[in-house]
Amino acid sequence: MFGVVRFARALLSMNLRSALEYRVAFVSGALFMAISDAMWIVFWGLFFARFPVVRGWTLEDVVATWAIAAFGFGFANGFFGASGVEGVRIIVDGRLDYHLSVPKNTMLHYLLSKLNVPSLGDLAFGPLVYLVVVRPDAGRLALFLLLGLLAAVIFVSFGTIVNATAFYAGNSENLAMQMTNALITFSTYPPGIFSAVVKVVLFAAIPAGFVTYLPVELLRDFDPARLAAVAAFAAGILLVAVAVFYRGLRRYESGNLVVMRG
Amino acid sequence: MADPSTVALPSPRRGVSAVLPRQWRKYVAAFRVALMAQLAYPGEVLMRSVFLLLILFIFSSLWRTTYGEMGRTTVGGFTFTQMLWYVAMTEVLILSRGRTSITIADEVRTGDFAYTLTRPFNFLLYRYAEAMGDRAVRLALNFGIASLLALLFTGGVGLDPAGAAPALLLAWAAVTLDFLLVLCVQLLAFWTEDTTAFQFIYDRLLMILGGMLLPISLFPDALAAVARALPFAAIINGPAQTAVAFHAGDLPVVALRLLLWLAAGVVVASALFRIGVRRVNANGG
Numbered sequence: 001m002f003g004v005v006r007f008a009r010a011l012l013s014m015n016l017r018s019a020l021e022y023r024v025a026f027v028s029g030a031l032f033m034a035i036s037d038a039m040w041i042v043f044w045g046l047f048f049a050r051f052p053v054v055r056g057w058t059l060e061d062v063v064a065t066w067a068i069a070a071f072g073f074g075f076a077n078g079f080f081g082a083s084g085v086e087g088v089r090i091i092v093d094g095r096l097d098y099h100l101s102v103p104k105n106t107m108l109h110y111l112l113s114k115l116n117v118p119s120l121g122d123l124a125f126g127p128l129v130y131l132v133v134v135r136p137d138a139g140r141l142a143l144f145l146l147l148g149l150l151a152a153v154i155f156v157s158f159g160t161i162v163n164a165t166a167f168y169a170g171n172s173e174n175l176a177m178q179m180t181n182a183l184i185t186f187s188t189y190p191p192g193i194f195s196a197v198v199k200v201v202l203f204a205a206i207p208a209g210f211v212t213y214l215p216v217e218l219l220r221d222f223d224p225a226r227l228a229a230v231a232a233f234a235a236g237i238l239l240v241a242v243a244v245f246y247r248g249l250r251r252y253e254s255g256n257l258v259v260m261r262g
Numbered sequence: 263m264a265d266p267s268t269v270a271l272p273s274p275r276r277g278v279s280a281v282l283p284r285q286w287r288k289y290v291a292a293f294r295v296a297l298m299a300q301l302a303y304p305g306e307v308l309m310r311s312v313f314l315l316l317i318l319f320i321f322s323s324l325w326r327t328t329y330g331e332m333g334r335t336t337v338g339g340f341t342f343t344q345m346l347w348y349v350a351m352t353e354v355l356i357l358s359r360g361r362t363s364i365t366i367a368d369e370v371r372t373g374d375f376a377y378t379l380t381r382p383f384n385f386l387l388y389r390y391a392e393a394m395g396d397r398a399v400r401l402a403l404n405f406g407i408a409s410l411l412a413l414l415f416t417g418g419v420g421l422d423p424a425g426a427a428p429a430l431l432l433a434w435a436a437v438t439l440d441f442l443l444v445l446c447v448q449l450l451a452f453w454t455e456d457t458t459a460f461q462f463i464y465d466r467l468l469m470i471l472g473g474m475l476l477p478i479s480l481f482p483d484a485l486a487a488v489a490r491a492l493p494f495a496a497i498i499n500g501p502a503q504t505a506v507a508f509h510a511g512d513l514p515v516v517a518l519r520l521l522l523w524l525a526a527g528v529v530v531a532s533a534l535f536r537i538g539v540r541r542v543n544a545n546g547g
Binding site: 028035054178 | 309312313316317320323324326327328331332338456458459462463466469470475476480481482485
């Protein structure tokens with residue numbers, strides 16, 4: 001266990017140092033993603049200025065939704081870059097060979113092989129907008145960070161599952177992109193606008209319910225049972241992701257691609 | 263020496279090329295090639311329609327709930343049906359921009375741009391023709407898909423028949439203005455190499471101040487006045503609002519704003535290109 005943690009820390013450190021070699025690109029990439037997120041908050045600000053309450057949700061609740069989604073997605077896609085669309089390209093291009101040839105956890109190595117700098121802007125934006133708009137106390141902030149990390153586990157796991165379709169269907173980049181977009185998009189809208197049938201889908205197939213809906217309810221009104229449900233789902237989907245990845249890996253064929261690795 | 267009676271004469275030109283002066287035929291050819299290239303890959307367009315389905319489904323849910331909670335039939339001058347068709351039309355315009363418009367910065371950065379300078383055509387006109395060929399297919403397909411989805415989600419047609427022709431003209435002028443502004447951003451590559459951040463900011467300003475998701479009539483008054491004066495509203499809000507809620511009295515102002523911004527776009531893009539080209543360093547080999 002400690003070996004896995006040390007390995008992950010070493011990979012992250014290497015990726016960060018590599019990205020920081022280009023400081024201007026690093027800062028501008030993260031900054032402009034944060035600005036992009038802020039534009040959505042502006043949209044919701046304009047919307048709620050006109051329509052103050054939508055099915056019991058106010059601007060503060062939507063900001064909390066965006067904050068958790070941004071923090072969770074930023075952590076997942078920022079540090080575990082291969083859980084995004086790039087992960088499909090790694091499989092399709094035959095670039096998994098390198099990860100298979102070293103005596104380390106293949107899935108972890110694959111997920112941590114890429115650092116996505118713009119997503120680090122999401123990671124920074126989430127807690128910042130939550131602090132500025134909602135002004136939580138220390139307990140609520142700690143709960144927010146915990147829920148954001150659980151959201152990150154769900155994003156990484158969901159991304160790994162959809163990327164694993166590449167083992168079966170070849171270049172499933174478009175499918176992976178659409179599924180990930182669907183999860184992110186549904187995660188950032190108030191759940192009250194959807195019908196009961198849609199909400200079932202948003203808890204089962206596209207787990208936006210566990211990414212933001214339940215967490216926002218927890219931030220409004222803490223319930224240990226709900227927190228346990230979110231944590232259990234995160235653990236469960238992670239186990240499914242591991243199983244799906246390694247099962248798909250049995251079908252993997254090398255592309256004999258020569259890759260220069262620095 | 264060849265027998266003159268057996269020399270094949272060039273085949274007569276047909277269609278638009280037959281009536282155009284010689285110097286314009288290359289731009290028509292560029293338009294046609296870009297158009298055919300888009301038609302060759304319908305799968306890519308269909309995949310984009312999944313995104314349209316997602317956005318229109320979510321916004322139909324949001325606006326249906328909002329109209330229900332407000333207990334009103336019109337909000338900001340739009341009925342629910344008109345509101346969703348408005349969002350559909352703004353998405354049609356936004357999603358019609360292809361990658362041809364945003365590769366210029368890459369060409370400047372890699373040096374491929376230098377090859378373009380040696381060719382016997384006006385760079386700006388050629389890229390415009392290419393971009394419009396690309397965009398024409400996307401506009402048509404996006405309009406068809408978005409209309410079907412809006413009809414599915416609202417049960418009605420939210421387009422104003424009186425506004426159809428003006429909206430079509432405004433839409434063409436709007437995508438031309440969008441091309442010019444994106445070109446200005448891309449030409450900044452002569453100075454900054456990487457224009458990704460500037461493109462990002464432009465797209466976000468277009469989204470918010472262009473009235474993509476929320477009509478400008480729902481903005482606070484002061485912000486609405488500022489937004490209407492900027493080019494983003496001319497690109498998005500103007501054509502979309504004309505298509506769903508046409509007011510003949512507003513048309514001259516909307517059209518004039520668009521024309522003024524078009525003129526400014528042409529001047530700025532031409533100037534940036536002229537100044538930037540002097541900075542091009544081509545490496546041999």
